Amino acid sequence: MQQRGFGDLEATVMDRVWAREDGVTVRDVFDELTGTRQIAYTTVLSTMDNLHRKGWVRRDRQGKAYRYWPTMTREERSANLMRAAFSAGGDTEAVLAFFVGQMTAEESAQLRAALRHGGSGRRT
Incomplete structure (x- = not known):
């Protein structure tokens, strides 16, 4: 699947989809969005249909x-976006150096822990 950023509404909808294990x-x-913005039901319907067509959601x-x-x-x-x-980015070593240089101490510790554990989705 091609990794592209979501539009504003797509990102908002995906936040709701990710938040519910039982689906939405x-x-x-x-109903959730009308509390924070004026939006038509058909706009949400179209957005969710587009997310389905793009392969971001499945539906039953x-x-x-x-x-x-x-x-x-x-x-x-997020991992797929980082991989892309x-x-x-050109020189992977340089990209990684810049990336690591921008990390907080906490993020750096999390990266070291992930490297120690080898990651579950590691490529060979």
């Missing part, structure tokens, strides 16, 4: 509605 309906997302029909689930976790998506950035 368009109505669920619409439940009665007259669909229930949506993410096709990958937020962490998997390393691939497109």
Whole structure:
């Protein structure tokens, strides 16, 4: 799957999808969003349909509605974006050096811990 950034509304919708282990309906997302912004139900419907078409969510029909689930976790998506950035960034060693140089002490400790554990999705 090509890794591109989400639009503002897509990112907001995906936050709602990732937050619910039992999946979400368009109505669920619409009801949550109307508390913070003016938005039409059909806009949420179109956005979720677009996310499905792009492969970011899967859906199953439940009665007259669909229930949506993410096709990958937020962490998997972030890792894929990082992989794409390393691939497109030219000199990988230089990209990594700049990346590590911008880390906080806590992030650096988390990176060292991840390297010690070898990572579960490690490429060979």
